[in-house]
Each structure stands twice: as structure tokens, then as C-alpha cells.
Amino acid sequence: RKEVEQDPGPFNVPEGATVAFNCTYSNSASQSFFWYRQDCRKEPKLLMSVYSSGNEDGRFTAQLNRASQYISLLIRDSKLSDSATYLCVVNTGFQKLVFGTGTRLLVSP
Amino acid sequence: GAGVSQSPSNKVTEKGKDVELRCDPISGHTALYWYRQSLGQGLEFLIYFQGNSAPDKSGLPSDRFSAERTGGSVSTLTIQRTQQEDSAVYLCASTTGPSGGNTQYFGPGTRLTVL
Numbered sequence: 132r133k134e135v136e137q138d139p140g141p142f143n144v145p146e147g148a149t150v151a152f153n154c155t156y157s158n159s160a161s162q163s164f165f166w167y168r169q170d171c172r173k174e175p176k177l178l179m180s181v182y183s184s185g186n187e188d189g190r191f192t193a194q195l196n197r198a199s200q201y202i203s204l205l206i207r208d209s210k211l212s213d214s215a216t217y218l219c220v221v222n223t224g225f226q227k228l229v230f231g232t233g234t235r236l237l238v239s240p
Numbered sequence: 241g242a243g244v245s246q247s248p249s250n251k252v253t254e255k256g257k258d259v260e261l262r263c264d265p266i267s268g269h270t271a272l273y274w275y276r277q278s279l280g281q282g283l284e285f286l287i288y289f290q291g292n293s294a295p296d297k298s299g300l301p302s303d304r305f306s307a308e309r310t311g312g313s314v315s316t317l318t319i320q321r322t323q324q325e326d327s328a329v330y331l332c333a334s335t336t337g338p339s340g341g342n343t344q345y346f347g348p349g350t351r352l353t354v355l
Binding site for chain 2: 135173174175176177218226227228229230231232233
């Protein structure tokens with residue numbers, strides 16, 4: 132089983148739609164969690180950290196469920212510019228981040 | 241300020257040749273990571289440097305791969321006797337310290353093609 136698993140997609144949604152991605156992780160001792168965004172042929176960039184209490188940044192909401200070991204990302208009012216691959220990232224406590232393979236989102240006009 | 245830089249941006253080499261990839265982290269960042277990303281795959285951890293501590297080499301796929309970090313700044317990843325399966329994008333990232341809660345800032349990567 133992979134340490135971090137994501138549905139690769141692609142998720143095809145129209146502009147203005149709400150879309151949600153889930154990610155599961157296998158190491159129950161994992162300490163911190165992130166969503167990174169990666170545009171085509173570009174480097175990953177931090178989108179947001181994920182806190183136990185859940186957190187929101189504009190149209191983006193991240194949730195963590197430690198009991199079920201999953202993380203979610205909700206994007207509201209999708210924009211064309213949201214088209215990218217979203218990487219679920221987990222810190223397992225050894226100063227290393229484990230990256231999921233990413234979920235690809237395509238927002239169409 | 242300047243971000244993480246990597247060179248070369250693209251490298252094409254022949255099977256069996258050695259290559260060196262360079263990473264210049266953000267000034268003041270003590271932690272430096274190397275990853276590789278094959279087509280359609282996630283990021284694969286290769287090696288981690290933190291300050292003057294011994295590097296964590298647990299992700300290096302074979303003894304053909306090595307890396308060093310001189311003076312706590314610039315890092316070089318060396319791949320000896322390259323194989324076609326080494327073709328990938330090699331990404332470097334730096335952060336201010338142990339990555340528990342710190343953002344990793346990535347360079348643009350080096351796209352390596354082994355013919």
C-alpha cells in the first residue's frame with residue numbers, strides 16, 4: 132500500500148463548480164499535512180497546510196480526519212486558473228515529506 | 241528575493257555517461273532536499289541535508305546516485321553511468337529547517353533525458 136494515495140483523476144468540472152479531492156495516508160504517526168499545487172511542467176508550490184480543526188483560505192477549504200486517516204481539499208467556485216495537479220503531502224515525522232501522485236483538475240469554460 | 245535555482249534546466253545525455261545537477265537553495269535555508277519525478281508519477285524522495293548533520297540518503301535508488309552539499313549551501317546531485325530509467329525531472333527544494341511545519345520551496349527542476 133502506498134503511504135499517500137490519491138485518485139489521479141482527471142476531474143473535469145465547469146467554471147463555478149465545487150469540487151472535492153480526498154487523500155488517504157497509511158502512517159498513523161504522521162504529524163503534518165499539506166496540499167501542494169503543481170502546474171504542467173512546473174515545480175510544486177504550497178497551496179495550504181491542513182490543520183486538525185480544518186482551515187479555509189478563500190475558495191479553498193482543507194480538512195483532516197485523523198481517525199480515518201484522510202485529508203480533503205474543497206474548491207468552491209472553480210476558476211479556469213485552478214486547472215492543475217493537486218498533491219497531497221504528509222510529513223511522517225522523519226523530516227521528510229511524502230507526496231501523493233496527485234489529482235489532476237481540469238476546469239472548462 | 242531569489243528563489244531556489246537549478247541548473248541545467250535540461251540535460252540530454254547518452255546511456256553510461258555521468259551527469260551532475262546543481263541546486264542553489266534560498267539563502268539562509270538550512271534544509272535541502274532532492275526529489276525526482278518521472279512522467280505521470282509522484283515525487284520520489286532521494287536525499288535530505290540539514291545543516292551540518294549527516295545527510296539522509298535513504299531515498300537514493302542505487303549507488304550510482306550521490307549528492308553533496310558544500311558549505312551548507314549549493315548542492316550537487318551526481319548520477320554515474322546513467323541508465324534510461326534515470327530519465328526524469330530532478331527537483332530540489334529548500335526550507336528553513338526540519339520540514340515538520342515548514343514550507344518547501346522548489347526549484348524549477350532539471351529535466352534529464354538519457355538516450
